[in-house]
Amino acid sequence: MTSANTGLDREQMAQRVALDIPDGSYVNLGIGIPELIAKYVPEGREFIYHTENGLLGMGPSPEEGQGEPELINAGKRQVTALPGAAYFHHADSFSMIRGGHLDLCVLGALQVAKNGDLANWSTGGPDAIPAVGGAMDLVAGVKQIFVVTQHCTKKGEPKLLDACTFPLTGVGVVSRIYTDLAVIDVTPEGLRVVELSPGLDFAYVQERTGTELLPAATKS
Amino acid sequence: MIDKTVPSLADAVQEIHDGATVMVGGFGEAGSPVELIHALIDQGASYLTVINNNTGSGEVGLAALINAGRVKKMICSYPRSQNSTVFPDLYRSNKIELELVPQGTLAERIRAGGAGIPGFYTPASVGTPLADGKELRSFEGKDYVLEHGLRADFALLKAKCADRYGNLIYNKTARNFSPLMAMAGSTTIVQVAEIVHAGGIDPEHVITPGIFVQKVVRVPNPAHESQLVRDGVTYP
Numbered sequence: 001m002t003s004a005n006t007g008l009d010r011e012q013m014a015q016r017v018a019l020d021i022p023d024g025s026y027v028n029l030g031i032g033i034p035e036l037i038a039k040y041v042p043e044g045r046e047f048i049y050h051t052e053n054g055l056l057g058m059g060p061s062p063e064e065g066q067g068e069p070e071l072i073n074a075g076k077r078q079v080t081a082l083p084g085a086a087y088f089h090h091a092d093s094f095s096m097i098r099g100g101h102l103d104l105c106v107l108g109a110l111q112v113a114k115n116g117d118l119a120n121w122s123t124g125g126p127d128a129i130p131a132v133g134g135a136m137d138l139v140a141g142v143k144q145i146f147v148v149t150q151h152c153t154k155k156g157e158p159k160l161l162d163a164c165t166f167p168l169t170g171v172g173v174v175s176r177i178y179t180d181l182a183v184i185d186v187t188p189e190g191l192r193v194v195e196l197s198p199g200l201d202f203a204y205v206q207e208r209t210g211t212e213l214l215p216a217a218t219k220s
Numbered sequence: 221m222i223d224k225t226v227p228s229l230a231d232a233v234q235e236i237h238d239g240a241t242v243m244v245g246g247f248g249e250a251g252s253p254v255e256l257i258h259a260l261i262d263q264g265a266s267y268l269t270v271i272n273n274n275t276g277s278g279e280v281g282l283a284a285l286i287n288a289g290r291v292k293k294m295i296c297s298y299p300r301s302q303n304s305t306v307f308p309d310l311y312r313s314n315k316i317e318l319e320l321v322p323q324g325t326l327a328e329r330i331r332a333g334g335a336g337i338p339g340f341y342t343p344a345s346v347g348t349p350l351a352d353g354k355e356l357r358s359f360e361g362k363d364y365v366l367e368h369g370l371r372a373d374f375a376l377l378k379a380k381c382a383d384r385y386g387n388l389i390y391n392k393t394a395r396n397f398s399p400l401m402a403m404a405g406s407t408t409i410v411q412v413a414e415i416v417h418a419g420g421i422d423p424e425h426v427i428t429p430g431i432f433v434q435k436v437v438r439v440p441n442p443a444h445e446s447q448l449v450r451d452g453v454t455y456p
Binding site: 051052053054055068069070071072076081087088089090091093094097098127129130131132133134135136137140141167168169170171 | 247248249250251297298299300301307308311312318320321322323324325326327328330331342343344345346347348349350390391392393394395396397398399400427444445446447
């Protein structure tokens with residue numbers, strides 16, 4: 001864990017994403033770091049969480065021993081339903097997704113390309129069991145797609161690239177990327193650094209990125 | 221008099237034949253009709269094509285049906301689970317076929333099948349390997365992929381409560397695919413924890429109207445997959 005002292009940890013990454021979610025948003029959170037975002041709703045804001053297996057108004061995990069096997073999230077973990085929640089079947093749930101009714105979806109990534117292509121469901125390896133879940137529907141239908149991910153793989157390989165090498169989840173779907181090292185916007189010109197994590201400089205982040213980064217637009 | 225209730229699980233699954241296409245309700249363990257699946261294992265039908273979001277957990281329920289070699293092909297969106305290697309092992313040794321479908325496309329294919337709609341265009345999977353070989357069509361400058369409705373010979377579902385007409389209500393996130401599969405199954409078979417008298421479900425609260433249901437069997441205390449897996453239960 002040589003890089004443990006540089007960049008944000010998982011909790012800080014989740015907290016950083018939460019800062020950018022407007023009050024009143026309907027949000028779907030993917031499995032992994034995205035799930036942590038629910039803990040960091042900024043004071044004075046209310047987000048409504050959608051889980052694609054049929055619940056709007058999802059609350060936090062239940063107290064130990066209080067959970068119900070038939071009240072779960074898309075990651076199949078037990079959750080709670082908040083006052084004002086609604087249950088519905090899968091076709092309604094994906095009408096919310098595909099029909100553009102959800103404001104934001106935050107997903108993890110294996111790779112993101114400079115044009116916003118996302119790969120997050122399969123490495124395409126011969127021994128991989130392909131499993132896509134709802135990711136392709138989410139990226140095709142939700143108004144805005146954020147990715148939150150480590151900047152590099154555990155082996156230190158860059159995840160932000162000129163073009164994805166893994167099978168795609170969607171084409172040109174990502175609008176913003178939050179990593180342990182930076183916040184990066186997908187723009188028509190390429191990936192633009194919006195914010196560097198504390199103590200890091202542009203060159204450090206560029207070295208760990210598989211595509212040319214554009215510096216933050218300077219304010220005139 | 222219409223009475224869709226049947227006396228036993230064995231009666232409920234009796235007609236399921238070799239080579240049948242069977243939709244199985246549930247997302248993970250929520251809504252999984254464990255007792256009906258176990259009755260199907262006992263009944264013996266083979267070469268089944270099974271439609272479910274997943275491929276089961278542990279060695280109970282759907283995973284047990286697959287493990288018993290009864291399933292020729294799975295149509296699903298997420299054939300992985302943390303506590304079962306049944307499907308991955310068979311898949312890697314080419315002993316089971318997989319048709320991988322994005323989850324929302326799977327739901328809509330089932331809904332469309334049950335609604336008499338043979339095909340529809342969706343934006344999901346455009347530009348990905350899951351759209352390979354499928355017809356693309358552009359609407360207002362954006363590409364969509366043609367997907368086909370799905371129907372099944374049988375649907376095996378779990379609900380919370382029914383009356384003799386087959387009107388159903390579900391429990392929380394156990395609803396998931398079941399109302400869609402109820403429409404798409406030629407013979408829809410439902411296990412319910414409770415059967416109430418006609419009128420015992422407020423018509424405003426009916427989720428699946430009884431016209432979509434052919435058989436109802438009472439299973440008062442259905443098992444939960446996670447509990448069975450924790451207890452080390454395997455089936456048969």
